[in-house]
Amino acid sequence: MRKLKSLTFIMFLCFFSENAFSETVYVVVNEKNTDIISPEMVKLIYLDKNSVWSDGTEILVFELPVKSEAREKFCQEVLNMSPISSQRYWSNRFVNNTIQNEVKIKPHRLVTRFVSAKESAIGYIPESEIDNMQGVRIVMTIN
Amino acid sequence: MVEVREIFNPSDYMNRIKFVVSNCLITMLILSSFNASANTVEELEKRIQQLENLVEKLLSEASVGTELDVKNESDDEDINRSISDLTLELEEQHYLIEELSKKDEYRMKVAGYADVEYKGSDTPGVSEEFRMHHLSLFFTRKFDNKFKFFSEIEYEDAPKFDGVNDGSGDLDEASGTIFVEAVNFDWNYSQALNVRVGRFFSPAGIWSEDHYPPFVATQERPMHIFRIFPQFVDGVSGYGRQFLTDSISVDYNIFLGNGESSISGKKDLNSNKATGFRGRIQLPIWDEFNLGFTLYNDNEDSANGNADKFAYGYHLEARYHNISVQGEYALANLEFSDEVLDYDREGYYAQFKYHLNDWDLGYRYDYYDENNLGKNSVKRNSIFVNFHLNEAITLKGEYHRNQYRNSSVDDVGFYTFSISTYLGN
Numbered sequence: 001m002r003k004l005k006s007l008t009f010i011m012f013l014c015f016f017s018e019n020a021f022s023e024t025v026y027v028v029v030n031e032k033n034t035d036i037i038s039p040e041m042v043k044l045i046y047l048d049k050n051s052v053w054s055d056g057t058e059i060l061v062f063e064l065p066v067k068s069e070a071r072e073k074f075c076q077e078v079l080n081m082s083p084i085s086s087q088r089y090w091s092n093r094f095v096n097n098t099i100q101n102e103v104k105i106k107p108h109r110l111v112t113r114f115v116s117a118k119e120s121a122i123g124y125i126p127e128s129e130i131d132n133m134q135g136v137r138i139v140m141t142i143n
Numbered sequence: 144m145v146e147v148r149e150i151f152n153p154s155d156y157m158n159r160i161k162f163v164v165s166n167c168l169i170t171m172l173i174l175s176s177f178n179a180s181a182n183t184v185e186e187l188e189k190r191i192q193q194l195e196n197l198v199e200k201l202l203s204e205a206s207v208g209t210e211l212d213v214k215n216e217s218d219d220e221d222i223n224r225s226i227s228d229l230t231l232e233l234e235e236q237h238y239l240i241e242e243l244s245k246k247d248e249y250r251m252k253v254a255g256y257a258d259v260e261y262k263g264s265d266t267p268g269v270s271e272e273f274r275m276h277h278l279s280l281f282f283t284r285k286f287d288n289k290f291k292f293f294s295e296i297e298y299e300d301a302p303k304f305d306g307v308n309d310g311s312g313d314l315d316e317a318s319g320t321i322f323v324e325a326v327n328f329d330w331n332y333s334q335a336l337n338v339r340v341g342r343f344f345s346p347a348g349i350w351s352e353d354h355y356p357p358f359v360a361t362q363e364r365p366m367h368i369f370r371i372f373p374q375f376v377d378g379v380s381g382y383g384r385q386f387l388t389d390s391i392s393v394d395y396n397i398f399l400g401n402g403e404s405s406i407s408g409k410k411d412l413n414s415n416k417a418t419g420f421r422g423r424i425q426l427p428i429w430d431e432f433n434l435g436f437t438l439y440n441d442n443e444d445s446a447n448g449n450a451d452k453f454a455y456g457y458h459l460e461a462r463y464h465n466i467s468v469q470g471e472y473a474l475a476n477l478e479f480s481d482e483v484l485d486y487d488r489e490g491y492y493a494q495f496k497y498h499l500n501d502w503d504l505g506y507r508y509d510y511y512d513e514n515n516l517g518k519n520s521v522k523r524n525s526i527f528v529n530f531h532l533n534e535a536i537t538l539k540g541e542y543h544r545n546q547y548r549n550s551s552v553d554d555v556g557f558y559t560f561s562i563s564t565y566l567g568n
Contacts, residue, residue, distance in 0.1 A: 040390045052334045066534050080430045080464050087534035091565050092358035097293045110188055
């Protein structure tokens with residue numbers, strides 16, 4: 001009986017464990033981007049449902065690698081799905097030829113660089129990148 | 144690099160300077176050796192990371208300093224020159240990354256998927272088997288921001304074609320299928336207006352496009368899929384999406400094609416073209432919520448005895464956190480020159496899926512009636528479990544049980560275990 005309880009507890013921890021990444025994650029765009037960007041819009045961009053800014057420019061979407069803790073937090077909080085599901089979602093859209101925007105996967109240091117250099121870019125980065133965030137505008141904070 | 148200049152001021156100690164200079168020179172040496180071989184964005188990214196790590200290391204080590212207090216102006220100059228070189232090198236790497244990213248975006252890309260199955264059935268006399276089901280290759284290319292190309296070649300059941308070596312052109316052995324499932328060009332004018340020409344999967348409902356084994360819950364598709372709306376269209380389509388509010392959008396896909404026929408891709412068997420339309424609205428309910436409908440008309444359906452075929456369907460797709468539901472309904476009305484032969488073909492399914500960490504568990508109810516002239520309908524109950532080993536590989540187990548309306552046919556159960564993988568990046 002005791003073993004069963006332990007097993008149940010372990011299974012509970014496995015299934016319902018919360019994301020433990022403590023750093024804040026920032027969704028950022030280029031500082032020249034003046035669009036009003038709501039959390040819903042961020043979600044639509046990362047679900048490939050919206051592929052253009054208000055002026056019609058194609059959005060350059062940056063993702064972090066699947067195993068990145070910041071991606072885990074972003075996916076769970078914004079998309080309500082796991083990073084693996086999110087990556088499978090992009091792959092599925094590629095193979096069924098419905099993809100609008102091909103997402104670019106880069107390490108967070110490069111995401112900051114690209115977003116600061118490209119006016120049409122959007123990405124998200126962990127708090128540890130805050131010192132390198134010149135040229136970007138924070139549009140969403142995920143605590 | 145501004146920080147670099149601030150830290151290395153003229154008051155640094157002699158041995159600290161020597162240390163930094165020597166490290167900078169070593170860094171430059173490492174970089175120049177890399178330069179000869181790096182030719183991908185990934186390599187350049189790694190190189191930049193190395194550069195940044197080295198700079199950080201140098202800065203931290205240099206800032207520790209030593210006890211010596213001898214200044215040397217010429218060493219300072221060397222330091223500044225080395226740092227300047229290093230800065231230039233970093234800027235060059237960033238420039239190269241930009242250039243290579245552009246090249247990378249516009250080069251031809253190869254992706255694919257594959258799956259292997261182990262199938263069995265409780266039907267007496269039916270043996271269990273391994274099936275090398277699919278190996279599909281995608282060749283795609285984006286020419287610029289407006290034009291792109293997409294193709295898919297499918298190898299089904301490990302095809303083998305072996306010719307007779309007598310000059311006759313006859314086949315000694317032939318098995319499996321090689322099938323060009325998609326080959327099309329896209330012109331993307333805007334989010335609301337795009338044109339596709341070539342062969343593409345019918346934009347009808349959900350499963351018709353969204354059917355690839357690594358990304359669907361079961362290897363076995365719902366029974367009516369590809370039987371009411373055609374599997375693919377050889378023709379042209381216009382599609383796009385328009386936002387009505389910040390979170391409500393509608394998308395459309397209107398298409399014109401040859402229609403179904405036994406000869407695919409070369410010529411149409413009749414002068415009547417098939418037309419279709421799919422409309423969909425996306426609502427801000429739960430995490431995702433899409434409702435849609437499809438219409439299809441072919442006045443002379445060569446694949447069904449030149450019937451005048453009209454089909455319609457509707458679908459729902461929704462997700463709330465870990466729970467996904469999807470369902471489709473479709474009905475085709477086929478009319479012949481002899482009214483006695485007219486019939487309806489109908490099918491629908493409803494699927495529920497629960498996602499738990501790397502697992503998907505689910506159930507699907509499925510109904511299909513090939514024609515309403517007799518007792519031909521089949522009901523199918525399916526349960527499935529998927530385990531996503533990672534973002535590319537999925538292991539599946541599924542069990543289906545068919546119940547036939549015709550009481551003279553026994554119910555049948557069958558199962559499939561499979562591994563499927565996506566081969567793209």
